[in-house]
Amino acid sequence: MIQSPLQELRDPEVTRYGLRVWVKRDDLLHPVISGNKWRKLKYNLMLARRHRFDTLLTFGGAYSNHLHAVAAVGRVCGFNTIGVVRGASAATDESPTLSDARSYGMKLFFIERDAYRRKDTPEILAALRERFGRFYLLPEGGANTLALTGCGELAQEIIEQTVQTPDAVICACGTGATLAGLAANLPAETEALGVAVLKGGDSLEDAVARLLSEAAVAARSRWRVLTDYDGGGYAKCSDDLLDFVSRFRARNDIPIEPVYTGKMFFALYDLARQGRFAPGSTIVAVHTGGLQGLRGMVGKLKSRGDFAWVHDYPTGS
């Protein structure tokens, strides 16, 4: 696997604070499989193949980047895929994410929210096995022990690609698996910062700690979850955030979206402004991908000419 590029961010809005900022372009790892989702899947796929599974089953909502990535990876690597989707089927206005997943060959299976909440219980899993036979189970968001191994490679690439060990690495946090993988593999002098994008980010610290202990690894670097930037929850975005995303893309020619990477860069710029990083610090911001999810927001973005490019976003299908 080739490494994703590390690109310097030369935006005076953040460099004026005496910082050197690099963007780890995991969004460029693959044209369809979203950045950190590929990192989290890699070792799971190797294990699934080794144990001769021919089917992957996973869970997600109608705009889930993880579901999209599993469908795409199944097509590329030759696995059948089953997506268990939260909420009732709405075939008339299916999300672009689900349409893509279907076109990649994923079988979609809709379950009610209540059953979805219980998806990790033995009863629901037994019912799924009864229905679909033998499958390799990927948890929601791909957050398991092997995901940490894959995200550890992200940390190693960052260390190899930077001349000076970074003072901080920052990423967006959903399940916390990416942050856990970074924390376990970055050196002690680097701080790993995760920006919570979901409401209730307070439980993320526990989630990260649990993932680390399940993987039986200790954090090498100091790590922390930042909960001030969720913007009100998943896929919630203020005009301020949209303005920021639009301005960021125009100034840096790097596409980002408001659900994950927009909040992460917004947080980084805000922390820089507050003087959170000493002048002379080197920071790596991980671009975790996720651009396909933007298509779920076209309704919201319709009135904004500065987001017209969203309509041309390639699906790769």
Ligand SMILES: *Cc1c(COP(=O)(O)O)cnc(C)c1O
């Ligand atoms: C899924 C996702 C995340 C969250 O990663 P976790 O490992 O679940 O914390 C971050 N950014 C993007 C673009 C994602 O799609």
